[in-house]
Amino acid sequence: MAEPHAVSQKLPQSETDAAPEPDLLDAYRLMVLARATDERCLMLQRQGRIGFYAPLMGQEAAQVGASRALAPQDWIFPAYRELAVALARGVPLRAIFDQLLGNADDRIRGRQMPNHFGFRDVNFVVASSPIGTQITQAVGAAMAAQRRKDSIVTIAFFGDGATSSNDFHAGLNFAGVFQTPTIFFCQNNQWAISLPREKQTRSATLAEKGSAYGMPGVLVDGNDFLAVYSAVREARERALSGGGPTLIEAEVYRFGPHSTSDDPKRYRTEEQLAAAKERDPILRLKGELVSAGRWTEELDHQLWEEVRTRVTRTFEEAEKAKPLDPRSIFDDVFAHVTPQLAEERAQFDAELRDGVLKL
Amino acid sequence: MSEMNIVQAINRTLRDAMKEDPDVLVLGEDVGVNGGVFRATDGLIREFGAERVIDTPLSETGIIGTAIGMSLYGLKPIAEIQFLDFIYPAFDQIVSELAKFRYRSGGQYPAHVVIRAPYGGGIKGGIYHSQSTEAYFCHTAGIKVVIPSTPSDARGLLFSAIADEDPVLFLEPKRIYRSLTGEVSDSQEKVPFGHARVVREGSDVSVFAYGAMVPVAQEAADALGRDGVSTEVIDLRTLVPLDEAAVLASVEKTGRAIIVHEAARFCGFGAELSAILAEKALYSLKAPVLRVTGYDTPFPYALENVYLPNPERVVRAVRQSLQAG
Ligand SMILES: Cc1ncc(C[n+]2csc(CCOP(=O)(O)OP(=O)(O)O)c2C)c(N)n1
C-alpha cells in the first residue's frame, strides 16, 4: 500500500521528546495548584468576583499526565475544562485569572466565558463551547504537520459526552484514513452535565470505539498519573513513527458540579461522589511520593499553604488590572475593520461619549 | 389565572399538552432527570416517565433527526436545544430536512416538530450562550419562527406551536425567563400565529421589537412619555408568519419606525421589516426607518452590556427620527 502520508524522520530526541521519566514532584505541585485554583474560583464565583467557572477537580492526574508526555511543539486542542493542561504548559496563573475576569490583559480580550483559554505561545489553541468541534481541527493540524514534515503530534481533549458529537466521528474517521499523528484524549468523567456515561453510549468502554476507526483504543485509569503519562507517551511515539492516531479513554470522575450553573444534587448521590473521592488522583500521587520517601505530611502542608497564598494574591493582582477598552468590541471580527464596522464604531463612540452606553 | 414567570409558563404548558395528548413527548439534553438546564421541563419525567421525557445523548443532529422520524410516524415531538447557540450540528436536519419535508414530498410527508431553544444575551453567557440568530431560520422557507415576550404569550404561542401542522422554532428569551412575571390563564387558549401585539398605543413613533427587547422598548417608551412623546410599541410575537398588516397600520398612523433587536444588524430581521416598509409604506414615512441592534460582531463576553440594545439607545433613535422631519 502506498504511504502518501508517512511521517518524516524524527528530529533529534532533545528537541522533540518529552522527558522519558516524568518529574513526579513537579507533577504533584501542578496538580495541587490546579486543585487550589479550582477551590478558590468556585468561591470567587459565589462572591460574584468572577461570572462563571467550570472546575476540573478529579481530572488533575489525567490532564497533567497527558501534558507531561507531550513536547512543547505539540499542538493542544482543548475543551473548556483544561485548566491543568494550560498550567502544565507553563501558562502563568495570572494569565488564567485575566481570562476569568475578561480584563484588559486577557489574551482572548474578554470575548469568551471563563475557562475558554487560548495561548498561542504554548500551542494551546483557544477553546470553544460547542462540544466536539476541536476534534476534527486537531486532525487537520496533524495533516498540515504531515505535509510540512514536522515531527509533532496534535492532541484533542474532550469529554465522554463529546463522543456522541458529529466531530468525534468525522475526526476519528479522517485520522484513521489519513493516519494522522493525533491523540484523541477523552476524559471520561462519567457525566455530560446530568447524563451519566452509561446513557451516553451503549459501548462497554469509550476506548473500544477506536477499533471501528482502525486505531488503537486505550483505556487507562485517569487517577493514576504515571499510567496516563505512559499511555500518552506511547501514543505519541507511535504517531511520530508513522503509526497513526490513538484514542485514549482516561477514566476519571467529575468531583465538582458541571459548572457553577449546575446543581449535581438533582442527578447524583452524595454516596456516589464519596466513593469516587476515595480515588482522588491527588491523594494517590501524594501517597506514592510519601511511600517512596520523597514527601512528608509536613512538606505537603507547607505546599498547600504556599499555593493557596499564591492563588489568592495572584487573583487580587489580576483584579486590579484595567478593564477592557469598550472600543475593542469591533477588533478581530476581521483582520481589518470594514467600512460598515467603522460606521458602527463611530456611532458607538458617540453613544459612549454621551453616556447612552452603560458599561 | 395564576401569576408566573416565562419558564413556569412553558413548564405548565408542556405538562398540560402532554396530559391532553399521549402523542406529545419531549426530548433533548438534560431535559429528564435534571429537568432542563433552565428547568423548563422540571418534573415532567416524574409525571410522564422516561419514555415521553427523553434524555438524549449529546447530539443535536440526533435530537432533531429522530424528532423528524417520530413526527413522520405520527407523534408530536417537542425537542429542546439547550441553547440556540448549539443548534448548528442540527442545522442540516432543520434547513435541509425538517423545513422541506412537506414540499419535497409533494405534501405527502409533512414533518411537524416543535424545537424549543433559549436564545439571546443578558446572562453573561459570552459568545456561545447569548446569540440571537433567528434570521438564519427566518430565511428558510418551511419553518415558522416564534418568540414570546411574556408568560401568557409563552403559553398561548406554545399551545399554537404544538397544534400547528408545520415545523416551529420556538425561541425563548432566556434573559427574561424569570425576571418577568405575569398573569397566565389556566385555559388552553391559543395565541394565534401572525398576530402582533400592540403593547402600548402611541401616535408619534412606532417601535417594533420581539422577545427580550420588548421590555427594553417599553422602558424607552416610558422615558419618552415623560417628555411628551407618544410611542407605540409593537411586539411582533411571530417572525414567520409575520403580521405585516399590523406593522403597516402602525407606521401609517405614526409615520416613524424604529426596529429593535439584539441580533446583529446586517441581514437581521430588521432588514426585512425595513424592506417591507420601503416597499409598502414609503409614502407614510416622515423619517428614515432606524434600527437599534446588536453590532455586526460576534457576541462578546466582557462587553455584553454595551453590545445589547438598551432603552437609552432606543430613546436616542426615536429622537433622531423625530428630528428628521
Ligand atoms: C453542541 C453542544 N451541545 C450542547 C452543549 C451544552 N453542553 C455544554 S457541556 C455539555 C456536556 C459535555 O459533557 P462532556 O463532553 O462529557 O464534557 P465534560 O463537561 O464532562 O467535561 C453540554 C451538553 C454544548 N456546549 N455544545
Ligand SMILES: [Mg+2]
Ligand atoms: Mg463528561
